[in-house]
Amino acid sequence: MNTLSNMIKVAVVGGEGIGPEVTDQSHRILKWFSARRGVPVALREAQYGLIPYLATGKVLPDDTVEAMEEADAILWGATGGPETTEVPPAARKAGSLLSLRSKYDLYANLRPIVANPALADSAPLKTEVLKDVDFIIIRELTSGIYFGEPRGIEMLPDGQRRGFNTQQYTTNQIRRVARTAFELARTRKGRVCSVDKANVLETSLLWREEVAALHAAEFSDVELTHLYVDNAAMQIVRAPSQFDVMVTCNIFGDILSDCAAMASGSLGMLPSVSLGPPDRLGRRKALYEPVHGSAPDIAGKGIANPLGSILSVAMMLRITLNRPDDATLLEKAVDTALAAGARTADIAEPGAKRLSTQEMGDAVLNALDKVAGKEREHA
Ligand SMILES: NC(=O)C1=CN([C@@H]2O[C@H](COP(=O)(O)OP(=O)(O)OC[C@H]3O[C@@H](n4cnc5c(N)ncnc54)[C@H](O)[C@@H]3O)[C@@H](O)[C@H]2O)C=CC1
């Protein structure tokens, strides 16, 4: 029986733009697992963005801070949109997603990329390029140029303005995310590709040296290769099936993962988790979110693809909730829905029926009932 004390606490924060639209669907999925499979989750919804700002003066109101603070896992939608102009930059910065990543030290951002054969005909890349694509980008998430000081925009004596940011990495910041990559590779195909720009940047030179040193000291059973980031972007489009685990710094991982999304058919397909360090009981704070942002161009239309958010729940089932069978069940349900032709606009072939965000959620829930029913028959 699930009692309050053994419940895993999940804060559900849809946020802005299409964030709430896709999170509504992944929230329904989590409720299905709670009701039908006894997954012990205590779900607490909380607001983020313009709406709470107008009510409280904070994009991240106290109630949301409390929900995230007590949570084992956060299911996040998205931040950002045209309405951000209504929120002063200081208020936006105080409650930004970057500040949350920093606060909870969510340094390891895992972004899996899988090419679903059912989407081969609508994918932007050729079918033969998409064969056997199954890799994961591990993006360092709490350092690098997004967090570097000094930063700013200053006035120069000649009247020009100069913007500047600082890229920095320390040994420990590199080693801990590289460790995540090597450990994960051991559970997969045993290959790590480290991506940097060591021919130009000192931070990348250090990155390459530290990754290589950790490899030699502790992970020589794993195959390690290095690529410059410009070549890596090209290789992801040319032959994505060559990769198993790719590890890279914050900004390169941000850019490469949107690029890699084309191997899955759409940015709307990609899930992620951002993990903090283990506490003394081995638990890690985790923020699950689709890779995409608030997509202002389609927000409010009810047409966004919720599968990135739904597949983030599969990651939550596997990692935070330790329910690998339920994670596989959800992934199978997504495969079943896609195989049966369920398509939102971003993954639809011309002329195909396009489901709304809610209808795609329905399709996955129906597939869950079907797949779970079949499993019971075979049990
Ligand atoms: N983790 C987060 O909360 C993120 C927030 N952002 C923020 O989002 C805002 C918009 O940024 P953009 O550069 O436009 O990136 P975006 O990821 O929001 O959208 C890029 C393109 O992909 C499409 N797209 C994204 N998700 C989709 C989905 N689920 N279904 C169908 N199509 C989808 C959009 O319609 C758009 O054409 C910005 O304020 C940005 O800072 C961007 C990335 C991540």
Ligand SMILES: CC(C)CC(=O)C(=O)O
């Ligand atoms: C706020 C941005 C850095 C978010 C983003 O683009 C991402 O996490 O992929």
Ligand SMILES: [Mg+2]
């Ligand atoms: Mg991004």
